Amino acid sequence: MKKPALVVLAILGVVASLAAQGAPPRAAAPTPAELAAQAAAAERGRVIFKENCSACHAEDATGGRGPDLIRSSLVRHDKGGDLIGVVVTGGRPDKGMPPFPMTQSQISDIVAFLNAQISLFDLHTRYGPYPNDIPAERLATGTVEAGKAYFNGPGKCNTCHSPTGDLAGVAKKYNPPDLEVRFLYPSGTPATAIVTLPSGKTFEGTLLLNDDFNVAIMGKDGWYHSWPTSAVKIEVHDPLAVHAELLQKYTNADMHNLFTYLETLK
Amino acid sequence: MKKWLAPALFVLLLTPSHLHGQDLDPGKILTPPTDSWPTYNGDYTGRRFSPLTQINKTNVGAMSLAWAFQAHTQGLQSMPLEVNGILYIAGGNQAWAVDARTGRQVWHFARPGESVSGGNKGLAMWKDRLFLTTFDAQLLCLDARDGKMIWQIQIDDPALKAFGSMAPLVIRDHIIVGTSGDTADLPGFLQSIDPMTGKVEWRWDSMPKPEDPAWKTWPHDTNVVTRGGGMTWLTGTYDPELNLLYWGTGNPHPVENGDTRAGANLYTCTIVALNPDTGKLVWYFQTSPHDTHDWDMVMTPVLFDGPFHGKPRKMLAQAGKNGLFFVLDRTDGKALVSEAFVPANWLSGFDERGQPIPLRDKEPQPDGVLVTGGVGTNWQAPSYDPDTGLIYVNSREAMGVFYLTMPGKMAEGWAGRDFFLSSKSMLKAIDVQTGKTRWTADTEGRGGQSGILSTAGGLVFTADSSSSLVALDAATGKVLWHMYPGGSLGTGAMTYELDGRQYVVYPVDGVIYGFTLPAP
Known part of the structure; x- marks a missing residue:
């Protein structure tokens, strides 16, 4: 579904209440000083998390060997470390997580870091800049030669574009998924x-x-x-008409080869 | 005994005037909408077809503005209700009552200190009460007289980004409501609520229980089935004769990682038929087994009767987000038509039940895969015209690229990214006998897709994608009237007759427009 609602919900954030009756309580907006303190705590938490937790939960807390903490019910229902603290200091021996003897302030910093990550991911669930954007090597599964051959051959890209002209340094200009999406269909180009x-x-x-x-x-x-x-x-x-036509002809291999080639244009 | 007499008398004296007030007569929802539009789809069938003919092919060109209501909000997606001369409109966590004659406000509801606007789909009405779902996943009961809140209950967990945006459905003395959200992995459900007290009467879960054969359509080496998806984003339909409630369910989770959930993943992307008194499943038809593209199949299950290839049938049709169109026999869920209505490269064909067979290599890949078929259509409502036998669907022929960003069995949440590349919007008139498109009206341009209303006046009311409101000839798609309203139409138009005049009402961003023919 399309969810314009989610942005509003994120803004609502603190307003949301589980109270079954009565108007939900409203929290006052944090002051600039409070926001700065939260950001500093999140930064400290990032360091602690990286050292202690990232091996299993990944640096961005999206999980790996261990669960994704961004979509964790326990993490989201935590109030000031009341749930997370128990797991950190007690571990989850049944699931292979050892106890981490941490201080209350370290736990608070980890909570601040996780909250910051949750806010980031909830705003960028699907669109926009992921903190763990797709690395080029994951997309470059074709060969430079085949990409170049397609560029100058069946794709006829060289009719309008040149690797030393308009496309010089194009791989520096766009991050990997943006580069791929843009060459597949550079939408927004006006007619x-x-x-x-x-x-x-x-x-x-x-x-x-x-x-x-x-x-x-x-x-x-x-x-x-x-x-x-x-x-x-x-x-x-x-100018998009020819791209629209080409888009219908691309195989997945063409796409991978072209990306692998264009990614060399740094 | 005597001391009870006075209050009893008081109640007796109150009751008749109460009954002759502005209450919604529940029987109204059972008939095609004429002088009222008492529910999200106008009636239970989901056809969004009005038998009104005052505005018709011959005179719609003269249709002009009667009034406009400024809600002073943004992004209205609400389908207004119209009951006894009052329009009831939802928007975000707010609601309005508006005079359907004049466009003037009767009352406005917002919770104290709150002004949340956005994409609520509409209200439900039961007698003198209105029901509003909110973005913090509550269901509110409002007094239709003055908009005062009577009760509120928590439907789902907003900490996990579950929220409410659907218009609930009233069946006799029950409010049927579901849940929305897909940020975290949440299980979907429907609930029946007592309109007097807010008490939950039954709950149907999209995720099967171990004793259900559907349990086997999920792996059980992880707890994925407890988190699975199947959200109930939009409003279902109801057949009072069969006493069956029809609802489409959303996609499974993690959204774009199918490896975590090998199997068909019932009851996600499924049309379910439930007994509305018990919430028990009667039959199901899975319109998109093992979805990996966020193609939640929650679009309106449209109900209509008639001959199908010469034989009388009770039918149900759905045009889905996955680009496929289905006609089912709604007594038992057997497929009569399974057909793609836009180019779709993600399936190899249909199985013996008429369900699509998804291609493994079109699931999101770490280095990307090109996929066509979705989003074939979206939440904007379709319409069925019994006079033409056509279902009108605002559709999109599109190609996307899908990346698996979180491989492996531990994936949660979206687990992928997808980008629309090119897309072409058009209104398609689909023949229910064949699933083939009889005509298309090209609506390409700026703006998005819009909901659809058809009428016995031989008209289809919608908006084109450069945001002009249009009335089309229902038989041919020819544009007979148009007007640019300065914003985008969302859910679609509705119509009603008042004082002998037919009104066509279009919600556009923060404004509700009421059109009529010039006064005689």
Whole structure:
């Protein structure tokens, strides 16, 4: 599902209440000093977590050998270390987790770190920058040669693009998944249009709207123009059209090879 | 005895006026919507079809604005209810009552100190009470007269990012409500609630119990089945004659890692038929076994009767997020039609039950995989027109790339990332006899998808994807009326007759628009 609600929910955060009756209690917004203290505690917690916990729970707490702590019910219901502290100091011998004799302040810092990670992940569950973004080596499962051959061969990429021209350093410009998504389909690239009026006069510019009823451009003359679609002749030049066509032809191997090649353009 | 007489008399005196007030007559939901629109889909069938004909193919071109209600909020996705001349609208954790004649506010509800806007899908009404789900996963009962809260109950755990956004469904004296959320791994469910007290009457879980044969559709070397998914995001439908409640369920969790949950993962991505008195499962049909793409199949199960290839049938149709269209016999869940309505490369075909067979190599991979089929359609409601025999679906032909970012058996949560690459939106009119698209109206442009209303006036009301509100010829898709409202339509339009005039109401962002024909 699409979840516009989640952002609102994250903002709600502290407002959310399990109380069955009555209005939920409202917490006052933290002051800048409190926020700074939380951030400092989270930073200390990050170091403690890395040293003691990351071997099983991963540095970002998403889990590995041990459970993902970001989606843990216990972690999310913790209040100031009341649940997490018990697990840390007592361990989970039945599940292979040894006890970690930590002080209350160390536990508080770990809790601050986990809360910071939860906020980050809840805002970026699916979209946007993951803290553990996909490394290039995981995507570069093709070969440079095959990618280059596709670029200059069946893909006909070299018709419009050059590794020493517009694509020079492209792998430095984008992180690995963004690079792949952008070469597969560089959405957002605007179309241009030439609009011919009944008088024969033409306007050219960036296409802003072209539906059943109206057409609008940002003209080369720097002015916005619009007309009823039925009253004019419209010639659209969409640089995405060739990418849309190519997208239907890519095999997964083509994609992997092209990425492996483009990732060398640093 | 005597001292009880006065209060008893008082009650007797109150009752008749109470009955003649603005209450919703529960029988109204059983008939096609004309002078009221008393539930999320207008009636129990989910057809979103109105028998009103005053606004029709010949005159819709003259339809014009009667009033606009400014809710001073954002992102309304709510389907308004209309009962006895009052519109009831939800938005975020708020609700409004609005005069359906004038567009003027009657009351506004928000919890003290709170102003949460956003994508609530709508209210449910039972007699003189309204029911609102909230983003902190509560169900609120409001007095329809003044919007005052009567009770509230906790439905799910907001600490795990479960939330409420659905319009509940009223069946006789029961409120059926489910849950939403997919940040953490949560099990989905439906509950029946007593409208007087908020007491839970039954609960049906999307995750099977050990004694259920569906238990075998999950691995049990981890506790994945206790966390599994199957959220009940949208409102179901109901057949009072068969006394069956139909609901679509959401995707399994971890969302994009199928290795953690080898098997079909029942009852996720499934249409279930439940007995609404007990919550017991009567039949199921899994529209997307072992989903690994977040294609929750919660879209409206649309109910209609008629001949199917010459034989009378009680049918149920769903166009799903996975790009597939199904028509089932709703007495037993047997498939009559299984057909892709957009290009879909993730399945090898259909099994003997008519359920899709997913391809292993189209599951998310660490280095990415190109997948077509989803999101074929989304939560925006479809409509079925019995006069044309067509189901109208706002659809999307799209390609995405899916990455498995959290491999292995310990994965939780999303466990992957996916990106839409290109997509093309269009309204499709699908023939229920064949599952084939009879016509498409290209709605490509800016903006998103919108819900759909059809009427006996031969019209389909929706919005195109450059956000113009449109009325189309239901038989051909030709645009007969349009208007740009300055925002995006979400859930769709609804219609009702009041003072002998037919109104068409479109919620757009923070504004509700009411259209009619010019006064005679």
